[in-house]
Amino acid sequence: MIASVTSGGFQTTVQDCGRTRLRKFGVTPGGALDSVSLRLANLVVGNSECMAGLECTSGRLQLQFDCERLISWAGDEFKVQVGKELVPSLHCARVSADAILEISPKRAGRIWLAVSGGIDAPEILGSRSTDLRAHFGGWQGRALREGDELPLGSESKLCARIRAALLERVSDWSAPRFVSRKRFLRVIRGKNWDDDTGAKLLAQKFRVAMNSDRMGLRLEGGELVSTNPPELVSEAVVPGTIQLPRSGAPVVLLGDCQTIGGYPKIAHVITVDLGYAAQLQPLDEVRFELIELEQARDLLRERERDVALFRAGLEARFG
């Protein structure tokens, strides 16, 4: 039960929902930058939500399985094909043994691919996620390469039932899509928010800089938000935190960010918009919109309710 990588793509990594309870040792939570996309794709193929899948970044990824598997994917606009047949996002598709699964971007971005049974990479510190910075987890602590052979886990009973109900190669049903496609990232105030700096953050259009990665989006724009902000006593930061380093150009931290930081925390991107943040690529434009903490939490509760509803519906139909 193996997935052979015949083309590794660019920065393709094994990711699940990340690590918890290890921040005190400096271990980043990591995991799929858009965990909801991975969770939904997993549900569609009958996996439990946080099984390990692949995070694919711009670049052509090609896989072959040695046994039939179900796949699903979610995220940005990518072309996903089994042989010559297109698989739309959040649909369930059957990939026969030795068929070629090819994933290529229509524009730069990220997607998350789930395979029934999950990618059975060794669990390290409670997760199968790749920590690229510390070189552990996932597949040998690194991005995939041509020639890698990834072990696949055993399928659940639900996988088998979903497969049995598939009439064609691709399902006629799909999971709902939650990622907002607005040009705004919604933020709440951070500990070091002040109205002047905040107003500049909200008024400007920023551009994602080239040196952005899984750790963070470095932003550049016409005018800096602040010149020479102070360095503070270091304290915890989280994915979504918008830091203002010495340069005055903001950085939006993403899933692989460090656990503590000493730069002012001017604002935080809300959790439900982290999936959108994960799609932003160098040269993309980004703007911020301020909302209140309770609104952010309501949106999060609403999203979790929607995921739970989909899960319940799926179990009712195939369980």
Add this chain to the structure above:
Amino acid sequence: MTFHPLGDSALTIDFADESPDRERLLARALSVAGALEGANIPGVIDVTSAYESVAVFFDPARIERDVEEKIRAFVASAGIRVSRKRRRIEIPACYDADFALDLARVEAETNLLVDAIIALHSSSEYTVACIGFVPGFPFLAGLSEKLRVPRLESPRTRVPAGSVAIANAQAGIYPFESPGGWNVIGRTPLRLFDAKAQSPALLHAGDRVRFRRITRQEFEMRVKENSK
């Protein structure tokens, strides 16, 4: 003690207004973090501490409306003692010229001779204020005032694993090869982080640390032992 949202799924408790004494604040943060970890408050999935603050992380799928009130009440309640058992850990360090990449810079900045720099660095007792930057990297408080040297103008892209370094008021150790801007003055043969170990980080926040000067020969011997 002040509370601040840290995004929508975590909060920071800042103790800075309780005392001007940094050591007291660190002890306070460590004890509150320890107590919160043991408190099993529903919906709390992680707790960390840094110099003078504690961060509490919530399960984003179930943030209860009164979770902040519960944490506030718990921290305000009397049950938290400042004293905690501290581990004492000795770090062998070799200050050989091959490893001490920035010793010349530190000499120039401090007007001290190499032997004096090494003596000052290896005679202080440090406290691990927190672990961060990369997994297992200890931020050590307690560096001699005489050894305060700013960070490098432009950071190195590759600092070797085990590098013992100083910057401003802090000392630290790089667990593996990574970029970094601190002044490197030696190297330890110890492994500071092992993802496959039960307890992955050698050092924990609150530990007391001392450096013991070792020879190049002892360093090479320890490295050989590690690779067995």
